[in-house]
Amino acid sequence: MNAVETLAAVVHVLGHAARKSFELADALRYAVSLGGDTDTVAAIVGGILGSRLEDVAGIPWLSRVALPDSVELDTLSMALSSLRQSLGP
Numbered sequence: 001m002n003a004v005e006t007l008a009a010v011v012h013v014l015g016h017a018a019r020k021s022f023e024l025a026d027a028l029r030y031a032v033s034l035g036g037d038t039d040t041v042a043a044i045v046g047g048i049l050g051s052r053l054e055d056v057a058g059i060p061w062l063s064r065v066a067l068p069d070s071v072e073l074d075t076l077s078m079a080l081s082s083l084r085q086s087l088g089p
Contacts, residue, residue, distance in 0.1 A: 010041055012034075013041060013045045014045060
């Protein structure tokens with residue numbers, strides 16, 4: 001895994017998606033089609049583009065995922081952050 005190559009792929013996908021007016025799903029398929037560290041590239045691209053969605057209808061698979069409510073997610077994220085900090089750098 002090369003962080004510079006991964007970052008370059010993320011920037012490339014984001015630029016390509018903007019030029020082609022890709023929807024989120026199209027951008028993710030394009031990210032995966034590049035090869036290499038596809039899971040990381042797609043996750044970062046999905047996070048960036050997904051955070052820009054005003055309507056979650058742009059995430060076609062969301063209804064098939066059982067996500068906890070926001071309070072539970074916040075509690076889990078704080079616990080994970082505390083654990084990470086306790087482990088040190």
